[in-house]
Amino acid sequence: MKTIKYFALTAALILLPSLVQAQPNDAQIAAIVVTANQVDIDAGKFAAEKSTDSTIKDFANRMITDHSAVNQSAVELVTKLKVSPEANATSKSLQEGGNKNLAQLRTLSGRALDKAYVDHEVAYHEQVIAALDTVLIPNAQNAELKALLVQVRPAFIAHLGHAKQLQATYQ
Amino acid sequence: MRRIGLSVALLALIAALFHDWGATTSSAEPQSYTVLIEGMKFSPVLVRIQASDTVVFRNVDLVPHTVTEREAKSFDSGMINRNETWKFSPTTAGTFRYRCLYHPDMSGTIIVENKSQPRPVSSAAR
Numbered sequence: 001m002k003t004i005k006y007f008a009l010t011a012a013l014i015l016l017p018s019l020v021q022a023q024p025n026d027a028q029i030a031a032i033v034v035t036a037n038q039v040d041i042d043a044g045k046f047a048a049e050k051s052t053d054s055t056i057k058d059f060a061n062r063m064i065t066d067h068s069a070v071n072q073s074a075v076e077l078v079t080k081l082k083v084s085p086e087a088n089a090t091s092k093s094l095q096e097g098g099n100k101n102l103a104q105l106r107t108l109s110g111r112a113l114d115k116a117y118v119d120h121e122v123a124y125h126e127q128v129i130a131a132l133d134t135v136l137i138p139n140a141q142n143a144e145l146k147a148l149l150v151q152v153r154p155a156f157i158a159h160l161g162h163a164k165q166l167q168a169t170y171q
Numbered sequence: 172m173r174r175i176g177l178s179v180a181l182l183a184l185i186a187a188l189f190h191d192w193g194a195t196t197s198s199a200e201p202q203s204y205t206v207l208i209e210g211m212k213f214s215p216v217l218v219r220i221q222a223s224d225t226v227v228f229r230n231v232d233l234v235p236h237t238v239t240e241r242e243a244k245s246f247d248s249g250m251i252n253r254n255e256t257w258k259f260s261p262t263t264a265g266t267f268r269y270r271c272l273y274h275p276d277m278s279g280t281i282i283v284e285n286k287s288q289p290r291p292v293s294s295a296a297r
Contacts, residue, residue, distance in 0.1 A: 062273055066234040069253065073233045148233075154211040155234050158274050165275070 031085035037067040039098030048116045056114045115170045125160040225260045237272040268292035
């Protein structure tokens with residue numbers, strides 16, 4: 001059952017770019033970005049608390065700090081632009097996926113928990129980067145919002161690389 | 172015509188005698204260099220300075236970073252948040268390889284030379 005749930009979650013993540021509506025407006029993009037960051041912050045908080053592996057804890061804390069910093073910048077920008085993040089099907093789907101991931105992680109412990117967390121981080125960052133490249137950056141209308149999305153991309157790439165390094169240790 | 176030519180030659184010789192060939196900045200005057208932390212990279216990745224010069228690390232990324240010496244952690248900036256800076260002023264010569272503790276793929280090098288070596292004008296601080 002756990003395997004089925006895991007693969008269902010993975011499939012949902014794989015479908016993420018297609019779930020992102022074709023041309024979101026800036027308010028919807030803002031909501032997607034903030035939600036995407038918050039989902040990873042929440043997963044990081046759980047892993048940092050429950051993992052007994054210092055390497056995983058360090059990585060999780062890094063995700064919390066970095067994604068919180070990105071969200072702070074995003075919120076400052078939308079406040080300045082007087083744009084209210086607009087919840088949409090994509091942001092809601094991201095939140096639901098995050099909730100399901102947490103529910104799955106709560107059933108695990110030890111090495112199984114660490115592996116599941118890292119596996120999800122790899123898949124999640126891959127899909128968020130794909131969404132950035134194919135939908136969010138191309139469709140951002142405001143120049144500052146677009147610049148923020150471009151500026152954040154290298155951080156997500158670095159996160160993905162770090163997660164893959166950790167994932168390799170569980171092979 | 173010949174006198175004009177000789178005069179010009181004489182003037183050129185006098186000018187050459189007073190010209191400071193291979194001009195250098197004073198090696199006694201400390202210089203300041205800037206390394207930008209941007210796009211999850213240190214830029215420039217290699218800085219060559221003299222002892223008592225200053226390297227100013229400026230974080231323009233959205234996320235925090237550190238500047239931490241790789242081997243012995245002889246220097247560690249601690250967390251440098253966005254728009255914050257951290258200054259490093261070595262007093263001894265050597266090659267210092269550093270990295271960001273938070274992001275494993277970020278690294279750079281500072282080569283510190285003795286102050287006694289005159290620095291070329293082209294290496295003036297930015």
